[in-house]
Amino acid sequence: MSNVALVVAMLAVAGVLLLGLINMARGGSPETSQKLMRWRVWLQFIAVAIAMLALFMSSR
Amino acid sequence: MTHPAAPPAPVPPFPRFAILALFVLACLGVGFLGAAVTRPEIAGWYAALDKPWFQPPNWLFGPVWTVLYLMMAVAAWRIAVLPGAVGGRAPALALFAVQLALNLTWSFVFFGAHRIGWAVVVILALWLAIFATLLAFVRLDRVAGVLLLPYIAWVTFASVLNLAILRLNG
Numbered sequence: 001m002s003n004v005a006l007v008v009a010m011l012a013v014a015g016v017l018l019l020g021l022i023n024m025a026r027g028g029s030p031e032t033s034q035k036l037m038r039w040r041v042w043l044q045f046i047a048v049a050i051a052m053l054a055l056f057m058s059s060r
Numbered sequence: 061m062t063h064p065a066a067p068p069a070p071v072p073p074f075p076r077f078a079i080l081a082l083f084v085l086a087c088l089g090v091g092f093l094g095a096a097v098t099r100p101e102i103a104g105w106y107a108a109l110d111k112p113w114f115q116p117p118n119w120l121f122g123p124v125w126t127v128l129y130l131m132m133a134v135a136a137w138r139i140a141v142l143p144g145a146v147g148g149r150a151p152a153l154a155l156f157a158v159q160l161a162l163n164l165t166w167s168f169v170f171f172g173a174h175r176i177g178w179a180v181v182v183i184l185a186l187w188l189a190i191f192a193t194l195l196a197f198v199r200l201d202r203v204a205g206v207l208l209l210p211y212i213a214w215v216t217f218a219s220v221l222n223l224a225i226l227r228l229n230g
Contacts, residue, residue: 052217052219055114056220056227058112059114059223059227060112060227
């Protein structure tokens with residue numbers, strides 16, 4: 001269960017990161033880049049939290 | 061006869077490396093004190109505890125903590141030697157002192173007092189203190205903030221480890 005959540009969170013991080021890179025490569029607006037970066041940081045935070053939860057769940 | 065007032069001789073700045081040495085001494089000092097309470101417990105009490113599968117080998121902790129203490133010392137030093145006019149330095153260094161104190165407290169609670177549950181409380185407080193320190197540092201000096209990233213990552217992992225040990229031995 002937490003493994004599924006972890007994969008989803010990691011894909012979300014990768015997806016937003018990719019969107020940010022595409023936006024940058026196309027010379028898109030810096031505001032969009034900022035917004036995507038913020039999203040990425042939060043999603044990354046959530047992904048790490050889920051990873052730690054998954055690790056804890058697997059300890060027994 | 062009157063001379064024009066001679067310009068005051070420039071005050072030699074307190075050498076930067078001396079300040080760095082102080083921070084390194086303080087941080088490694090905390091490390092040595094923590095190790096002093098920890099070492100006698102490794103072979104007996106600690107060895108008898110049930111550990112989760114992701115428990116790293118014992119030899120790893122010494123080198124990891126040594127590097128982390130050195131990195132946090134450099135981070136605090138960079139904040140301490142920022143040019144005078146920079147505001148927010150004192151609260152940032154106060155937060156640093158709080159996290160360093162909590163870091164030492166954890167060793168005494170876990171290894172010294174064998175209170176695994178209370179150690180979880182301390183390590184979560186430590187995590188919050190490091191996070192607050194990191195936010196305060198990164199505002200003043202990006203490099204100082206980045207130097208604390210491996211530290212908070214390791215303490216995040218150590219928190220899960222502490223929680224797992226509590227769960228397996230509670």
